Amino acid sequence: MTDPDVGAIMGFSGFGKKARTFDLEAIFEQTRRTAIERSRKVLEEERSVERPYEPTSCAGRSGSPSRKGHTGDSTRSPGDSESGCDDTDNESEKSGPTLPSQMCRLDVEGESPVGPPLPLGYGKQQCETDEEDDEEEEDDEDENPLKRIPDSHEITLTHGKKTVSALGLDPSGARLVSGGYDYEVKLWDFAGMDASLQAFRSLQPCECHQIKSLQYSSTGDVILCVAGSAQAKVLDRDGFQVMECVKGDQYIVDQAKTKGHTAMLNSGVWHPKIKEEFVTCSNDGTVRTWDMNTEKKHKSIFKPRSVQGKRVIPTTCVYSRDGKLIAAACQDGSIQIWDRNLNVHTKFHNRQAHVPGSDTSCLSFSYDGNTLASRGGDDTIKSWDMRNFRNPLNVASGLPNIFPMTDCCFSPDDKLLVTGTSVKRGQENGKLVFFHRETFQKLYEIEVTDASVIRCLWHPKLNQIMVGTGNGLAKVYYHPVKSQRGAKLCVVKTKRKAKQSQTVTQEYVITPHALPMFREPRQKSTRKQLEKDRLDPVKSHKPEPPVSGPGRGGRVGTHGGTLSSFIVKNIALDKTDDSNPREAILRHAKEAEQNPYWVAPAYVKTQPHAVFATPEAEEEVEDDEPEWKKRKL
Structure with a gap:
């Protein structure tokens, strides 16, 4: 059947109208011409009244001007002349009102705003002024890097009462993790905290071992926890634990034959590029790399050696910024650097980097990867050029260091080097010291607290400085304008009110259309209603009193409720009768003999005459017996 036949049977003439088709190119072209005509009319009207500015190009352009010099090719209308456009080019840059900042941005970036297109040069003077101001501010900051230090405001996070020996920030800067000598690891969420600054979780992942290092991975989804x-x-x-490295066999001499470390760990960091790989160093004299997917054995092993080829203990280890090098500082004062894929010989090494026997506490690569900073246990901080590793570039001394994990780090712009100083508690104030990277000139210092400054982090995204101290505090320094998010999120939140004790109250239900007999009376005072509800045993869930008497409803009665307990309590355990039990029985003998009731009537005819020994007869028998037969009383 054809379509008309089906339509005739079902009662309609067709299956609907055909969808309309649009020629988009023709519509766009018509819109462009309309915009050109409107722009031409507006400019002609302005020219006829007065000329506050001269356009730099033809009025009939469809697009916005190019960014370079504003003299690029543009679409011209047939009625515009070439000379008219060129003559007004210089005048337009000097004349005309200034535009708002958003209009300047559109003019400079080459974007077309909503409405008719603006002539070239309109608002250029204002844009140039803003750009000059920004450039001047940047020049000032470049000349004086101290302006980049965010130290105008601070918040204090209380980790505990003992040393904060580890700090870690995730790459986004949303969470902070802290660990200390009290074996505790605390997690802080800047977005979830209020002004009370309380950690949202506290745990002891390594039981009774001090926390040495904490670091988020490059993706921020896991945390590496290195303890004692x-x-x-x-x-x-x-x-929550995701993985635990295997422990090696401590009775095997060759550490390469063991699957893991056999002694206390000193440090550990994640690979900057590979999210599953991390490196650790230990007192067993090895530096090992690990893969999260294979926790039963290390990935590779590096053995630092002394000048004599003997084993030395690495105190800290770190990856380079590109992840191709692994650097370790040892107890003999040396710094040894290996290629990540070649674990036999070192690629760079310096045997006399620091004083032998002093534990180098930190190694840090600059963001450009050309400079390595080392914080020594000999109260110095040194910078090294990776292209010439024989001699240090700069040395700063007089920086006390008594902790094996004192940090040093570079500023986000790579122009400053930051480290902390150690002091005896209560005598001086621990300081955060800032050095110029190139000259090692001491530019600035912050007195943090009356204890040592151990850990320091300068997050590049937040532009905030996190500091861990020896008295259990973690401080965060920030600037309200130069810093982003982080501590700024929690200081603006008011403290949450403490939850009131839960009291049982009956909610008042408003029923406006209910009959008077079903309408609940409204309580005028909440306090009175609470007092009434407190006295009501049902609303206050008053516990049932103990059962008195025999048990009922499956509940056991109290002591004395049953017959057996009554007999035990009142008869068997009655201690009021202190008489002789024989005398108590013989009191009833005369009555039983005269009026027998239970036993005697049944044996009246057969009962023999009872003969009992009298006390006098017993005494006579005892006298006749010899002494050795007498019973001892």
């Missing part, structure tokens, strides 16, 4: 044990652990963002 021989096994490093990987935790997720909520603190």
Whole structure:
């Protein structure tokens, strides 16, 4: 059947109208011409009244001007002349009102605003002024890097009462993790905290081992926890264990034959590019790399050696910024650097980097990867050029260091070097010292607290400085304008009110259309209603009193409720009768003999005559017996 036949049977003439088709190119072309005509009319009207500015190009352009010099090719209308456009080019840059900043941005960036296109040069003077101001501010900051230090405001996070020995920030800067000598690891969420600054989770992942290092991975989904044990652990963002490294056999001499560390760990960091790989160093004299997917064995092993070829203990280790090098500082004062893929010989080494026997506490690569900073246990900080590793570039001394994990780090612009100083508690104030990277000139210092400054982090995204101290505090320094998010999110939140004790109250239900007999009376005072509800045993869930008497409803009665307990309590355990039990029985003998009731009537005819020994007869028998037969009383 054809379509008309089906339509006739079903009662309609067709299956609907054909969809309309649009020629988009023709519509766009018509819109462009309309915009050109409107722009031409507007400019002609302005020219006829007065000329506040001269256009730099033809009025009939369809697009916006090019960014370079504003003299690029543009679409011209047929009625415009070439000379008219060129003559007004210089005048337009000097004349005309200034535009708002958003209009300047559109003019400079080459974007077309909503409405008719603006002539070239309109608002250029204002844009140039703003750009000059921005350039002047940048020049001032370049000349004086101290203006980049965010130290105008601070917040204090209370970790505990002992030393904060580890700090870590995730790449986005949303969470902070802190660890200390009290074996605790605390997680802080800047977006979830209020002004009370309380950690949202506290745990002890390594039991009774001091926390040495904490670091988020490059993706921020897991945390590397290095403690005083021989096994490093990987935790997720909520603190739950994901992986634990295997422990090696401590009775095997060759450390390459063991699957893991056999002594206390000193440090550990994540690979900057590969999110599953991390490196640890230990007192067993090895530096090992690990893969999260294979926790039963290390990935590769590096053995630092002294000048005599003997084993030395690495105190800290770190990856380079590109992840191709692994650097370790040792107890003999040396710094040894290996290629990540070649673990036999070192690529760079310096045997006399620091004083032998002093534990170098930190190694840090600059953001450009050309400079390595080392914080020594000999109260110095040094910078090294990776292209010439024989001699240090600069040395700064007089910086006390008594902790094996004192940090040093570079500023986000790579122009400053920051480290902390150690002091005896209560005598001086620990300081955060800033040095110029090139000249090692001491530019600035911050007195943090009356204890040592151990850990310091300068987050590049937040532009905030996190500091861990020896008295259990973690401080965050920030600037309200130069810093982003982080501590700024929690200081503006008011403290949450403490939840009131839960009281049982009956909610008042408003029923406007209910009958008077079903309408609930409204309570005028909440306090009175609470007092009434407190006295009501049903609303206050008053516990049932103990059962008195025999039990009922499946409940056991109290002592004395049953017959047996009554007999035990009142008869068997009655201690009021102190008489002789024989005398108590013989009191009833005369009555039983005269009026027998139970036993005697049944044996009246057969009962023999009872003969009992009297006390006098017993005495006579005892006298006749010899002494050795007498019973001892």
